[in-house]
Amino acid sequence: MYKIRTVGTVAAILAAFSVQAREPVDANTINRIADEGYNHGQVIALAAHLTDQIGGRMTNSPAMRQAEKWTQQMFTQWGLKNVHAEGFDFGRxxxxxxxxxxxxxxxxxxxxxxxxxxxxxxxxxxxxxxxxxxxxxxxxxxxxxxxxxxxxxxxxxxxxxxxxxxxxxxxxxxxxxxxxxxxxxxxxxxxxxxxxxxxxxxxxxxxxxxxxxxxxxxxxxxxxxxxxxxxxxxxxxxxxxxxxxxxxxxxxxxxxxxxxxxxxxxxxxxxxxxxxxxDRDMNAYNILAEIPGTDPKAGYVMAGAHLDSWVAGDGATDNGAGSVVVMEAARILSSLGVKPKRTIRFALWAGEEQGLDGSMAYIEKHLATRPRPTNAAEAKLPKFMWTTYPITPLPGFNDMAGYFNLDNGSGKIRGIYAEGNFAAVPVLKTWLAPFDSLGANKVVAKKTGGTDHQIMAAMGLPAFQFIQDPLDYGSKTHHSNLDTFDHLRTEDLRQAAVIMATVLLQAAEADQPMPRNVLPRQPSPTDPFKYRDPAKD
Amino acid sequence: MYKIRTVGTVAAILAAFSVQAREPVDANTINRIADEGYNHGQVIALAAHLTDQIGGRMTNSPAMRQAEKWTQQMFTQWGLKNVHAEGFDFGRxxxxxxxxxxxxxxxxxxxxxxxxxxxxxxxxxxxxxxxxxxxxxxxxxxxxxxxxxxxxxxxxxxxxxxxxxxxxxxxxxxxxxxxxxxxxxxxxxxxxxxxxxxxxxxxxxxxxxxxxxxxxxxxxxxxxxxxxxxxxxxxxxxxxxxxxxxxxxxxxxxxxxxxxxxxxxxxxxxxxxxxxxxDRDMNAYNILAEIPGTDPKAGYVMAGAHLDSWVAGDGATDNGAGSVVVMEAARILSSLGVKPKRTIRFALWAGEEQGLDGSMAYIEKHLATRPRPTNAAEAKLPKFMWTTYPITPLPGFNDMAGYFNLDNGSGKIRGIYAEGNFAAVPVLKTWLAPFDSLGANKVVAKKTGGTDHQIMAAMGLPAFQFIQDPLDYGSKTHHSNLDTFDHLRTEDLRQAAVIMATVLLQAAEADQPMPRNVLPRQPSPTDPFKYRDPAKD
Structure with a gap:
C-alpha cells in the first residue's frame, strides 16, 4: 500500500511563497497522479457513458435517475467509501x-x-x-x-x-x-x-x-x-x-x-x-463518496460538480465535463491508495440548474443555515438568491476545509478563483506551482458566480471554482442542443482531472486547514441613495 | 421621359485611365440610381417575399414554380420588356x-x-x-x-x-x-x-x-x-x-x-x-427580361443570378440575394426610364445548383456550343464540367457585350473578378470609380468559379462575377438550413443593387463593347508527365 511521505522536493522549493510551513504531499505522488491521469485515464470513457448513453440529465428525469445509479456504481467499483445518495425535496x-x-x-x-x-x-x-x-x-x-x-x-x-x-x-x-x-x-x-x-x-x-x-x-x-x-x-x-x-x-x-x-x-x-x-419520487439526490481521512478531527476537503443538466443536448460541457473530472480525480486517488490526513469527499450535485438546489440542500443539512426571507417574492426565489442574515453555522461548519468546484465547460484548468478569500491565494498558488507547463498557474482573488461554489462562499465557507479555458462553452454549448460529447476535449479533461486530484490531495494533507473568510453579515447597500427604477416594474 | 446625355463630369475625370475614349453615362444618372436604390429601394421587400413567402426553391419544385411566376410578374409590373420563361430539359x-x-x-x-x-x-x-x-x-x-x-x-x-x-x-x-x-x-x-x-x-x-x-x-x-x-x-x-x-x-x-x-x-x-x-413538367425555366436598347446592332449586356436554391433553408444568401439585386437593378433602371444604346437583359437562372444547367442551356441556345464528350463518364457530368473542343460560336455570340453575375451571398460588392480578361480590367476600374466610398473599387484579373459566369467565361464570353464581402456565407449559410432572410443585410443588398444598375448602364452605353477574351481552344496539360494516382480510384 502506498503511504504519503511528509517531505518532498517540490514542496521544499515552494515553501518560500507559501503561508504554510511545509507541503506534506510527496512530489512523487504528483507524478503518479499525472501518470494515472494521462497514461491510464478513463475520463473520456466516463464522459461518453454519461453523455451518449445516459444523455441529458434534468433533475428527477429518468436519465438523471440512471446517472445517480451509475455514478454510485462507479464510485463503489473504484473502492470509494460512504458512497450514497442524499435526497432533498425538489419537485417533479x-x-x-x-x-x-x-x-x-x-x-x-x-x-x-x-x-x-x-x-x-x-x-x-x-x-x-x-x-x-x-x-x-x-x-x-x-x-x-x-x-x-x-x-x-x-x-x-x-x-x-x-x-x-x-x-x-x-x-x-x-x-x-x-x-x-x-x-x-x-x-x-x-x-x-x-x-x-x-x-x-x-x-x-x-x-x-x-x-x-x-x-x-x-x-x-x-x-x-x-x-x-x-x-x-x-x-x-x-x-x-x-x-x-x-x-x-x-x-x-x-x-x-x-x-x-x-x-x-x-x-x-x-x-x-x-x-x-x-412524480414517483419528488426528491432529488446528491451523490456523495469519500476517501476517508486518517485523522478524524481534521475534517474534510471536497470536490464538486453538478451532475444534472438542462433539457437540450446531452449535458456534456454543462456539466458532464465537471462531473467526470470529479469522478476521475476520485478514481485516480483511490487507485493510488492514498491515505490523506483529511477525508476527501466527492459530490455530484442535483438541481444546480434550477438554482444550486443540491449544494444548498447539502449546506443546510451539514454546514449552515440562513433565515427564510420575510419578503414573499424573495422567499419564492431559489435559496442561493436569498439575502437574509444572520448565517448560522451548524456543527459541521468548520470541518469543511476547502471546496473545489468545476463547472465552466470542457476547457482545461488555467487557475483558481479564490472568491474573495485573499489569505487563500498564496496557498493555492503553491499547490498549482507544479502545473505551470500545463497552463494552470493563475490564482486570483476575483469571485465568479453561476454554480455551486458560489453559495458555499456566500455562506462563509472556503469554496473555490477553477478558471478554465472557455472553448465554445459560452458561445455555443452552454445549455444548448449542441452540448454534446463532440464539444468535449479529451486532453483538457485529462489535465483537469490530474490537477483536481493533486489539489485535493494537497488540501487534504496540508498542515493547516485552508484560510477561511469571515462569516458574512448583512452588507451595507452599495448605493444607499438609490431610487427604484420604474422601468424595472 | 429621361434621356441619357453623352457627356458627364465623372466620365471626363475618369477618361484618363480608361481604354475607352469617353464614358457616355451622365454622372447625374449615377446619382439618380443611388437615390432610387438607397432612398426608395425595394430590394429587402423583394428578398422577404422570395425567401419567407416562397422559401427554398429547388429547381422544378412547387416553390420554384411560384418564383418563376412571381419574378415575371414583378418584371412586367416594372415595365420591363420581353419578359419570358425559357425552358430547358432538367428532370423531376x-x-x-x-x-x-x-x-x-x-x-x-x-x-x-x-x-x-x-x-x-x-x-x-x-x-x-x-x-x-x-x-x-x-x-x-x-x-x-x-x-x-x-x-x-x-x-x-x-x-x-x-x-x-x-x-x-x-x-x-x-x-x-x-x-x-x-x-x-x-x-x-x-x-x-x-x-x-x-x-x-x-x-x-x-x-x-x-x-x-x-x-x-x-x-x-x-x-x-x-x-x-x-x-x-x-x-x-x-x-x-x-x-x-x-x-x-x-x-x-x-x-x-x-x-x-x-x-x-x-x-x-x-x-x-x-x-x-x-413530374408534371420536366422542363426548368430561366426567367428573362429586358430594357430594350436603342441601337439594334449594338447587342446586349446582361446581369444574372440564379433563382434556384438547395433544399435546406430559404435560399436567401444562395442566391436569393443575387436574384433580388438583379431584380432591383432592373426596377431601378426601368423606373428611371433609361434608354441605353445596348439592350440590358436580366436573367434569373434555374438549375444552377445541379451544375450551372440554366446558364448552360442559355449558352447552347443563344451563344455557343461544344461537342458532347466521347468519354462516357465525362458525358454524364453537368455540361459545365465538359472539357471538349472546339467551341463553336452561334450567330448571337458577339451580340453579348458583357455578363455580370452576382452569387456570393448577401455581402456588399467590393469589386469585380475580370476572369482572366486582362483588357477588361481598366474598363471595369473606370466604371467602379464612383463607388470608392461604397468600398467597391477592386478589379482583379483573377478567376473565381462555382457559378454561372464561370461557364460563360469558359465558352469565350466576356463574363464577370462581383467580389463581395463574405459575411457568414462560407462559414454558415451556403446551402445550409441557416440560409434564411435573417442572414441577409439590407445595406449590403442596396449597395449591390446600386452598383449593379450603374455598371450595367455603363456597359450598355459604352462606345466600345467590352474587350473579349480569345476563344478557348484545347489547353495543354499543366503536367504532361503526370501518372494517375491509384488512391483516386
Whole structure:
C-alpha cells in the first residue's frame, strides 16, 4: 500500500511563497497522479457513458435517475467509501419522449424547437394559427386581452440577428488571464433579488396563466441564441406550480421568419410536445463518496460538480465535463491508495440548474443555515438568491476545509478563483506551482458566480471554482442542443482531472486547514441613495 | 421621359485611365440610381417575399414554380420588356412536405436531419437498427455485403469536430482584397472531370443501389459542417436516375453520437421523409427580361443570378440575394426610364445548383456550343464540367457585350473578378470609380468559379462575377438550413443593387463593347508527365 511521505522536493522549493510551513504531499505522488491521469485515464470513457448513453440529465428525469445509479456504481467499483445518495425535496420529474414543430401555412416547413422544461404536453399534434404578442413586462399583458383565443402565441420580441464577429472557440491568452487579477469589490443592491423573482419566475408564470385564461392553446418563445440553437430552460418544476399551456422555445431564425410572415398574412403551426411528468419520487439526490481521512478531527476537503443538466443536448460541457473530472480525480486517488490526513469527499450535485438546489440542500443539512426571507417574492426565489442574515453555522461548519468546484465547460484548468478569500491565494498558488507547463498557474482573488461554489462562499465557507479555458462553452454549448460529447476535449479533461486530484490531495494533507473568510453579515447597500427604477416594474 | 446625355463630369475625370475614349453615362444618372436604390429601394421587400413567402426553391419544385411566376410578374409590373420563361430539359421536381428523425434506442432523442434531395420517401415512419459502414471508395462496398439487411446504413466516416477558431462573419479588409490581385495561372488536368464524375455522381449512386440490393432500408450520411447545420444536396434529379433508398443527411453532432453508440450497443432510428416527386413538367425555366436598347446592332449586356436554391433553408444568401439585386437593378433602371444604346437583359437562372444547367442551356441556345464528350463518364457530368473542343460560336455570340453575375451571398460588392480578361480590367476600374466610398473599387484579373459566369467565361464570353464581402456565407449559410432572410443585410443588398444598375448602364452605353477574351481552344496539360494516382480510384 502506498503511504504519503511528509517531505518532498517540490514542496521544499515552494515553501518560500507559501503561508504554510511545509507541503506534506510527496512530489512523487504528483507524478503518479499525472501518470494515472494521462497514461491510464478513463475520463473520456466516463464522459461518453454519461453523455451518449445516459444523455441529458434534468433533475428527477429518468436519465438523471440512471446517472445517480451509475455514478454510485462507479464510485463503489473504484473502492470509494460512504458512497450514497442524499435526497432533498425538489419537485417533479419531466422528460421529452419526442417533439417536433412545423409551419403548415403559408407553406410547409420543418422548424427547429424544443419543449420548455416542465411545461405540459400538447397531447398529440396541436395545429393553430399564430399571433405575435411580444411581452416584456406585466403591463404588456393587458393589450392582448381578447386577441389570443385559439392561437399559438409568440411571446418574444424578434430581436434581429447580430453579425457573428466573435471567435466561437477560444483559449485564454496571458493578457486575458492577466485581466482576471483585478478584484471586483462586492456590490449589494437590496432590489436585486426581487427583480430576479420578477424576471425569472413571476413574469413567465403570469404570461402562461394569462394566455391560458384568454383561451390561447400554446406558447412559443424565441431562442436567446441564433444560429439554430435551442435550449428550453423552464423553472416551474415544483408540484402545484406547473403552468397550464404547452410552451416551446424556437430557433431564432425560425421564430423571426414566423414573425415576419405574420406581418403580411396568416401563419399556422403544428406543435407536438410528447413530454411526460414523473412524480414517483419528488426528491432529488446528491451523490456523495469519500476517501476517508486518517485523522478524524481534521475534517474534510471536497470536490464538486453538478451532475444534472438542462433539457437540450446531452449535458456534456454543462456539466458532464465537471462531473467526470470529479469522478476521475476520485478514481485516480483511490487507485493510488492514498491515505490523506483529511477525508476527501466527492459530490455530484442535483438541481444546480434550477438554482444550486443540491449544494444548498447539502449546506443546510451539514454546514449552515440562513433565515427564510420575510419578503414573499424573495422567499419564492431559489435559496442561493436569498439575502437574509444572520448565517448560522451548524456543527459541521468548520470541518469543511476547502471546496473545489468545476463547472465552466470542457476547457482545461488555467487557475483558481479564490472568491474573495485573499489569505487563500498564496496557498493555492503553491499547490498549482507544479502545473505551470500545463497552463494552470493563475490564482486570483476575483469571485465568479453561476454554480455551486458560489453559495458555499456566500455562506462563509472556503469554496473555490477553477478558471478554465472557455472553448465554445459560452458561445455555443452552454445549455444548448449542441452540448454534446463532440464539444468535449479529451486532453483538457485529462489535465483537469490530474490537477483536481493533486489539489485535493494537497488540501487534504496540508498542515493547516485552508484560510477561511469571515462569516458574512448583512452588507451595507452599495448605493444607499438609490431610487427604484420604474422601468424595472 | 429621361434621356441619357453623352457627356458627364465623372466620365471626363475618369477618361484618363480608361481604354475607352469617353464614358457616355451622365454622372447625374449615377446619382439618380443611388437615390432610387438607397432612398426608395425595394430590394429587402423583394428578398422577404422570395425567401419567407416562397422559401427554398429547388429547381422544378412547387416553390420554384411560384418564383418563376412571381419574378415575371414583378418584371412586367416594372415595365420591363420581353419578359419570358425559357425552358430547358432538367428532370423531376421534388419537395419536402414534412420530415423528422429520432433515435428510439438506446434512449429517445430527437435528431436534426434533412432528406437528401431527389431521394425517395420513407412512406411513413421507418424504424430500423443502424449499422455504421463508412464508404469512401467503390472498393469499400464489398466488405458490407451481407451485413446491412433490414438496416439503416450510416455511410459517412465520422470525422471529429474541429475547434471553431475562425470568425464566422467577416468583411474583407485591404490586405485580403490586396491578395486577390494575384492572378492564378490556369491549370488543365485531363483527369479532373473523370474524378468529378466518380466522386460526385457515380459513387453516391452506386452506394445507394448496392445497399438497396443488399436489403438495407435507408441511408444516413453526415453533414459536412458541424454546429447542427444540415444541407441535403443530392444529384439524381433526372428521370430514370432516381436512387432506390431514402437518404437523409444528419447534423454532425447527432451522426457522431450514433456512431459512438453503435460501437458499444444497438442503436435504432425512426426516419420520416415525407417527400414528393413532381413530374408534371420536366422542363426548368430561366426567367428573362429586358430594357430594350436603342441601337439594334449594338447587342446586349446582361446581369444574372440564379433563382434556384438547395433544399435546406430559404435560399436567401444562395442566391436569393443575387436574384433580388438583379431584380432591383432592373426596377431601378426601368423606373428611371433609361434608354441605353445596348439592350440590358436580366436573367434569373434555374438549375444552377445541379451544375450551372440554366446558364448552360442559355449558352447552347443563344451563344455557343461544344461537342458532347466521347468519354462516357465525362458525358454524364453537368455540361459545365465538359472539357471538349472546339467551341463553336452561334450567330448571337458577339451580340453579348458583357455578363455580370452576382452569387456570393448577401455581402456588399467590393469589386469585380475580370476572369482572366486582362483588357477588361481598366474598363471595369473606370466604371467602379464612383463607388470608392461604397468600398467597391477592386478589379482583379483573377478567376473565381462555382457559378454561372464561370461557364460563360469558359465558352469565350466576356463574363464577370462581383467580389463581395463574405459575411457568414462560407462559414454558415451556403446551402445550409441557416440560409434564411435573417442572414441577409439590407445595406449590403442596396449597395449591390446600386452598383449593379450603374455598371450595367455603363456597359450598355459604352462606345466600345467590352474587350473579349480569345476563344478557348484545347489547353495543354499543366503536367504532361503526370501518372494517375491509384488512391483516386
Amino acid at each position: 420529474g419531466w422528460w421529452i419522449e419526442s417533439a417536433s414543430s412545423r409551419m403548415v401555412a403559408p407553406r410547409p416547413l420543418p422548424l427547429t424547437s424544443i419543449p420548455v422544461a416542465w411545461t405540459p404536453p400538447t397531447k398529440g399534434a396541436l395545429t393553430a394559427p399564430i399571433v405575435v404578442a411580444p411581452i416584456r413586462h406585466e403591463r404588456d399583458l393587458a393589450q392582448w386581452k381578447g386577441k389570443v383565443k385559439g392561437k399559438i402565441v409568440l411571446i418574444s420580441y424578434p430581436e434581429p440577428l447580430k453579425d457573428d464577429t466573435q471567435v466561437a472557440f477560444k483559449r485564454l491568452d496571458d493578457s486575458e488571464l492577466g485581466k482576471m487579477s483585478t478584484y471586483d469589490q462586492p456590490h449589494f443592491d437590496p432590489d436585486a433579488a426581487v427583480d430576479g423573482y420578477k424576471n425569472w419566475i413571476q413574469l413567465p408564470g403570469n404570461i402562461n396563466r394569462f394566455l391560458a385564461a384568454e383561451g390561447a392553446v400554446a406558447i412559443v418563445k424565441m431562442s436567446y441564441r441564433s444560429q439554430g440553437l435551442v435550449h428550453g430552460e423552464g423553472y416551474f418544476h415544483q408540484k402545484g406550480e406547473t403552468v397550464p399551456l404547452p410552451e416551446v422555445e424556437m430557433a431564432a431564425e425560425d421564430y423571426r421568419r414566423l414573425a415576419r410572415l405574420a406581418k403580411v398574412g396568416d401563419v399556422k403551426l403544428e406543435l407536438n410536445s410528447n413530454v411526460h411528468f414523473d | 421536381g421534388w419537395w419536402i412536405e414534412s420530415a423528422s428523425s429520432r433515435m428510439v434506442a438506446p434512449r429517445p432523442l430527437p435528431l436534426t436531419s434533412i432528406p437528401v434531395a431527389w431521394t425517395p420517401p420513407t412512406k411513413g415512419a421507418l424504424t430500423a437498427p443502424i449499422v455504421v459502414a463508412p464508404i469512401r471508395h467503390e472498393r469499400d462496398l464489398a466488405q458490407w455485403k451481407g451485413k446491412v439487411k433490414g438496416k439503416i446504413v450510416l455511410i459517412s466516416y465520422p470525422e471529429p469536430l474541429k475547434d471553431d477558431t475562425q470568425v464566422a462573419f467577416k468583411r474583407l479588409d485591404d490586405s485580403e482584397l490586396g491578395k486577390m490581385s494575384t492572378y492564378d495561372q490556369p491549370h488543365f488536368d485531363p483527369d479532373a472531370a473523370v474524378d468529378g464524375y466518380k466522386n460526385w455522381i457515380q459513387l453516391p449512386g452506386n452506394i445507394n443501389r448496392f445497399l438497396a440490393a443488399e436489403g438495407a432500408v435507408a441511408i444516413v450520411k453526415m453533414s459536412y459542417r458541424s454546429q447542427g447545420l444540415v444541407h441535403g444536396e443530392g444529384y439524381f434529379h433526372q428521370k430514370g436516375e432516381t436512387v432506390p433508398l431514402p437518404e437523409v443527411e444528419m447534423a454532425a453532432e447527432d451522426y457522431r453520437r450514433l456512431a459512438r453508440l453503435a460501437k458499444v450497443g444497438d442503436v435504432k432510428l425512426e426516419l420520416n421523409s415525407n417527400v414528393h416527386f413532381d
